[in-house]
Amino acid sequence: MIGSLLGVAIWFGAPAPSTRIEAQSQTTPLSYTAGQGEQGEVAYVEHCASCHGRNLDDGAYGPPLKGNDFRQKWGSRSAEGLFTYTSTKMPPAQPGTLGDATYAQLLPVLLQENGSQPGARELPGDPEALKAMSPPNWPRAGGGGLAPRVIVPPGPPRINPLDRIRPVTEAMLNKVPDGEWLTWRRTYDAFGFSPLKKITKANINDLRVAWTWSLPNGPNESTPIVHDGVLFIHSYGDKVQALDAATGDLLWQYSRRLPAGVAASIKRGISIYGTRLYVPTSDAHIVALDVKTGKVVWDQAVADPKKGYRMTGGPLVARGKVMIGTTGRAEGGNYIAALDAETGKEAWRFYTIARPDEQGGKSWNGLPLEKRNGGSVWIPGSYDPVQNLAFFAPGNTYDTGPLRTLLSQPGVTNDALYLDSTLALDPDTGRLAWYFQHQANGQWDLDWAFERMVLQLPVNGGLQSVVVTAGKQMIFDIVVTETGKYVSSIDLGLQNLVTSIDARTGAKTTDPNLLPGDGQTKMVCPHVSGGRGWMPTSYEPATRILYVPIVEACMDLVPVAEGERGSLSTGVRWTVRPRPGSDGQYGRLQALNLETKKTAWVERQRAPLTTGTLVTAG
Known part of the structure; x- marks a missing residue:
């Protein structure tokens, strides 16, 4: 079975993670000072009023934060629950980005606007301290609600998969358990293959959404890690979240605060080893996080x-x-x-x-x-x-x-x-x-920058370990794993740049008429984004079939005006164009048999393919 492996969202269902916060036995009512109330008003106006309104109940885009409905929802629940909800869900476009101090400042204004009076004791900003505190038992309009000082017994203990998560060993990385996804393409060999068999062509239409989880706004290209029932997601804005894979509940969250002048950038993967998660950051560091808590173990600069x-x-x-x-x-x-x-x-x-x-x-x-x-x-x-x-x-x-x-x-x-x-x-x-x-x-920005698969293929009458990869031109090169010796190439026939490949060395001869920089427009296939781009392929070892997501498009390399640099320093910029003789279909999924070097099948569509592929044993 082939499915999409989405880099921009979690593909197997995510209601937003459960926001139910069970009532717990509380011993201390919430208290805040007048100064905290004033600070909360400032923070609220800056970050919340645009959706919920200046008066907390007159916003066009957010529900009321005062009144009977709000008090009924949050009365008798833990203050830590209210803090966790706001700090992980708000603001909707960039949840968790305000910082714990700001989220803590918002609690007093919520109390104040719902009738609670300030006192002499400050409200703590520490989530652990808030666990022992609860909002007042606000009475509901028209009666009902809990009587004052009534304690609601705690619910049954919640199962946290982090409590039983195991260290990831080298043995596990060398042979990944069937239900796990421990590296960017699941396994060291970069197959993007899952041995799971339950989902088949016969029952795939029976799948239903189990839960959903919204990622922060922005380009998200990172593949999640799955280990012992926990999903680790790295998303735009340098945020890492650990979710319960069964329920979608947030278990912990890490947000990177970038230095001034450094913009957030995309990432394509994180790694897990031992009890740590290894995370690249937009300011060119690697951060090691404790898998159980999300706390930083070490933080090392890699580049400037x-x-x-x-x-x-x-x-x-x-x-x-x-x-x-x-x-x-x-x-x-x-x-x-x-x-x-x-x-x-x-x-x-x-x-x-x-x-x-x-x-x-x-x-x-x-x-x-x-x-x-x-x-x-x-x-x-x-x-x-x-x-x-x-x-x-x-x-x-x-x-x-x-x-x-x-x-x-x-x-x-x-x-x-x-x-x-x-x-x-x-x-x-x-x-x-x-x-x-x-x-x-x-000379054309057609990188060979993508995954290197390590697999076994028949070569000269015997099985040989080889490395297989393709560049944007959709030419697949095969070389010996141990030595790098060239074996062969497979050209999918969607490029016009390479005219011949040396059968002994693999050296490629390109069309000299397509060399940019002579003041003439050149039509080159594929487009600079690639017939295949960063969206990864996947490989089924039993059939030796490789599944390749492709965009059928070409480009014109157009000379720029004198004095302009262009996209390349040969003085050209690129524009997109359909392939010669195009029928208007731009998306292509091609199944390529690496043993026979023949195409097993092709599926085409109007829309370009913008995700990688996943192949399973089902």
């Missing part, structure tokens, strides 16, 4: 955003190392860093742009290091425990102009290593075991 670095991929954890690549246009290019999973200390660093005095250093057309940039790693890596190799995929550069025309200097090339390559690194040391460059001197 002031120098142009970002991290939009996700971490790979193997052999006690947390490995992640940087992105951006910093001078000297990007790198892959490995942190010690226990302490956060940097263990090694590998630069994705060859240094002038190292292997590949003369492949940059004579450019000094400070003029070299690119090599962003914006997709999480994969790992082969048999060979003990981690695989990463640096993309290309936007500064293509200096690489366009080869200099006539001995030993100098314009291949630009290690752009558009597969890098095989030793996770213990960061040593480069091998590399394979899929496209030399990429």
